[in-house]
Amino acid sequence: MNSDRRIFLRSPYLIFIGDTDDRALAKTGLGIVQWCPELVAGQLRFEGNSLDLGTSDMTIADAVRAGVKSLVIGVAPVGGKIDDNWALVLEDAAAAGLDIVSGLHLRLKEFPGVAAAAKASGAALIDIRNPPANLPIATGKKRTGKRVLMVGTDCAVGKKYTALGLTKSLQERTVKATFRATGQTGIMIAGTGIPIDAVVSDFVAGAAELVSPDNDADHWDVIEGQGSLFNASYAGVSLGLLHGSQPDAIVVCHDPTRETNISCPEMKLPSVADCIEINLTCGRLTNPEISCVGISVNTSGLKKEARGPYLKALSQETGLACVDPLIEGCGEIADVILTRFGGPEHA
Amino acid sequence: MNSDRRIFLRSPYLIFIGDTDDRALAKTGLGIVQWCPELVAGQLRFEGNSLDLGTSDMTIADAVRAGVKSLVIGVAPVGGKIDDNWALVLEDAAAAGLDIVSGLHLRLKEFPGVAAAAKASGAALIDIRNPPANLPIATGKKRTGKRVLMVGTDCAVGKKYTALGLTKSLQERTVKATFRATGQTGIMIAGTGIPIDAVVSDFVAGAAELVSPDNDADHWDVIEGQGSLFNASYAGVSLGLLHGSQPDAIVVCHDPTRETNISCPEMKLPSVADCIEINLTCGRLTNPEISCVGISVNTSGLKKEARGPYLKALSQETGLACVDPLIEGCGEIADVILTRFGGPEHA
Numbered sequence: 211m212n213s214d215r216r217i218f219l220r221s222p223y224l225i226f227i228g229d230t231d232d233r234a235l236a237k238t239g240l241g242i243v244q245w246c247p248e249l250v251a252g253q254l255r256f257e258g259n260s261l262d263l264g265t266s267d268m269t270i271a272d273a274v275r276a277g278v279k280s281l282v283i284g285v286a287p288v289g290g291k292i293d294d295n296w297a298l299v300l301e302d303a304a305a306a307g308l309d310i311v312s313g314l315h316l317r318l319k320e321f322p323g324v325a326a327a328a329k330a331s332g333a334a335l336i337d338i339r340n341p342p343a344n345l346p347i348a349t350g351k352k353r354t355g356k357r358v359l360m361v362g363t364d365c366a367v368g369k370k371y372t373a374l375g376l377t378k379s380l381q382e383r384t385v386k387a388t389f390r391a392t393g394q395t396g397i398m399i400a401g402t403g404i405p406i407d408a409v410v411s412d413f414v415a416g417a418a419e420l421v422s423p424d425n426d427a428d429h430w431d432v433i434e435g436q437g438s439l440f441n442a443s444y445a446g447v448s449l450g451l452l453h454g455s456q457p458d459a460i461v462v463c464h465d466p467t468r469e470t471n472i473s474c475p476e477m478k479l480p481s482v483a484d485c486i487e488i489n490l491t492c493g494r495l496t497n498p499e500i501s502c503v504g505i506s507v508n509t510s511g512l513k514k515e516a517r518g519p520y521l522k523a524l525s526q527e528t529g530l531a532c533v534d535p536l537i538e539g540c541g542e543i544a545d546v547i548l549t550r551f552g553g554p555e556h557a
Numbered sequence: 558m559n560s561d562r563r564i565f566l567r568s569p570y571l572i573f574i575g576d577t578d579d580r581a582l583a584k585t586g587l588g589i590v591q592w593c594p595e596l597v598a599g600q601l602r603f604e605g606n607s608l609d610l611g612t613s614d615m616t617i618a619d620a621v622r623a624g625v626k627s628l629v630i631g632v633a634p635v636g637g638k639i640d641d642n643w644a645l646v647l648e649d650a651a652a653a654g655l656d657i658v659s660g661l662h663l664r665l666k667e668f669p670g671v672a673a674a675a676k677a678s679g680a681a682l683i684d685i686r687n688p689p690a691n692l693p694i695a696t697g698k699k700r701t702g703k704r705v706l707m708v709g710t711d712c713a714v715g716k717k718y719t720a721l722g723l724t725k726s727l728q729e730r731t732v733k734a735t736f737r738a739t740g741q742t743g744i745m746i747a748g749t750g751i752p753i754d755a756v757v758s759d760f761v762a763g764a765a766e767l768v769s770p771d772n773d774a775d776h777w778d779v780i781e782g783q784g785s786l787f788n789a790s791y792a793g794v795s796l797g798l799l800h801g802s803q804p805d806a807i808v809v810c811h812d813p814t815r816e817t818n819i820s821c822p823e824m825k826l827p828s829v830a831d832c833i834e835i836n837l838t839c840g841r842l843t844n845p846e847i848s849c850v851g852i853s854v855n856t857s858g859l860k861k862e863a864r865g866p867y868l869k870a871l872s873q874e875t876g877l878a879c880v881d882p883l884i885e886g887c888g889e890i891a892d893v894i895l896t897r898f899g900g901p902e903h904a
Binding site: 349350412439442446447477491492495496 | 694695696697698753754755756757758759761762763786787789790791792793794795796797798800801818820821823824835838839842843
């Protein structure tokens with residue numbers, strides 16, 4: 211029994227693909243292989259499926275021999291529904307003692323064969339969309355260690371990707387840094403976390419406090435953001451996460467080609483400057499020293515010749531490092547963090 | 558079937574007291590009798606219990622004859638647990654076809670006798686702490702009618718009481734006004750509402766949109782607030798409620814003797830001015846015309862001679878009507894609303 215209430219996954223993983231052959235439906239599996247190849251032992255796909263995550267093919271028997279601990283469903287089923295041929299594989303894996311990890315909407319225990327096999331073998335059925343029980347109310351008490359939170363001018367502007375990239379850039383600079391997950395795919399990549407948006411609203415900030423626990427004074431938690439303070443559907447989630455994370459630093463994520471809010475198309479997106487200001491104003495409640503260390507821009511929608519001038523102008527306007535994490539990477543933002551807060555050599 | 562996803566209660570009510578004789582445990586029942594006597598047919602208390610809500614005593618048979626539709630549990634049980642003598646009464650009431658309404662932590666269906674009786678008679682078991690299923694994601698779309706939301710410098714500073722008082726003051730001025738409930742006791746008083754803090758965080762703003770639906774252009778919804786943008790435990794709830802309510806006006810509720818946050822005792826309370834500013838800043842996202850119409854102060858902790866000068870100074874500092882709703886009432890705030898937005902004669 212672990213008294214830590216976060217979700218914990220056991221690795222190595224066998225990534226289940228089944229008969230899904232569409233890369234768009236395999237974002238989770240592709241993301242896991244890209245961001246944490248060290249957790250992945252192999253993939254399990256049905257005969258004739260040409261989709262390849264870029265890891266070894268394995269049967270369940272192979273996986274057991276290789277010491278795999280969890281079968282992770284890395285794709286959404288075509289049509290959204292799990293057929294018998296999927297359920298039988300999950301049942302075999304559970305019977306062999308592998309935990310089954312799912313981010314799908316259905317509940318694993320609703321499949322009687324899978325539930326019975328897991329019960330018999332002692333394997334866990336882990337639905338990542340289900341937040342842990344008995345989450346606490348936030349206390350607002352300051353924790354040890356450093357934290358940087360991704361925030362956004364809207365949902366779906368690259369917050370997870372930026373957090374993963376920034377974690378890597380900090381680690382490359384020999385800074386102790388951990389990616390902290392608050393969404394489903396992030397939890398599979400990190401192997402731990404809490405799906406913040408599925409938590410009952412009274413407990414959101416309390417759950418966020420658990421996501422980045424006390425740590426060494428020179429350790430950085432790089433926290434995956436959710437929603438946006440400017441998204442009228444989800445801003446409450448974002449504020450609870452901001453307060454519970456008590457970040458020392460924020461990175462604003464932005465898509466310059468998006469004009470209106472993704473879930474409220476009648477609302478215009480804020481400026482990056484307004485987004486910084488309101489996040490710092492609200493964030494001071496739990497960390498009066500909060501500051502913004504950079505801007506992560508998804509420039510994929512800009513014309514090639516417009517990219518450089520856009521980033522340069524934004525940098526001049528805000529006085530901050532502005533990067534596309536897919537092109538420049540997050541190194542420049544990591545350098546700002548080292549300069550402002552001290553690097554490992556100063557610790 | 559009603560497609561409206563709010564909780565709806567059927568009146569008149571029989572308020573159940575049982576053997577609870579402590580007024581502090583009877584706040585719900587006392588509040589219902591005080592604020593909506595027209596919904597209450599009577600009370601049911603065990604023999605020898607001297608606690609009196611100030612309404613007629615009734616048996617379940619009396620209640621059925623009087624046309625009562627719901628038995629509402631108006632007290633918390635001494636010791637927090639429901640004994641057999643309570644469960645038997647609830648079972649009798651359910652067998653007689655009365656809906657059972659509870660705001661307690663336990664679930665009514667966990668009592669097999671009560672569940673069976675309700676099933677046989679068709680009575681509903683309504684746990685007010687359970688939000689309705691299938692709540693929508695907020696759209697941010699502007700609704701018709703006017704709205705005023707209670708906000709606070711902290712939790713438990715009189716937001717429900719102020720909303721009820723302001724509704725009354727508006728109605729006395731022949732303004733069409735409806736109290737809109739977002740918490741348990743409020744829902745029992747209003748007969749409808751959604752317990753916002755029990756909603757999964759992704760759906761908080763969507764639930765808040767349902768609480769104050771489209772209405773006549775000159776109708777005011779007076780919305781019960783929850784939490785505070787300055788309470789690090791619950792601010793996400795408050796922000797979702799603010800965005801979903803899209804209020805034209807806010808009233809700030811404040812307790813001048815409280816120095817630190819009720820759930821985060823290491824945090825100081827904000828000034829009333831800061832509270833106004835951040836609520837208006839965040840509220841403009843869904844209603845750019847939002848303004849503050851008054852301040853409701855709980856002066857019960859101030860010395861008698863300090864009360865008047867405090868309210869006068871706060872009024873001069875903010876330029877707003879400042880009242881203790883228990884002493885001055887909310888008439889002055891209602892007058893500000895009429896002056897600023899036009900009264901029924903201008904409609």
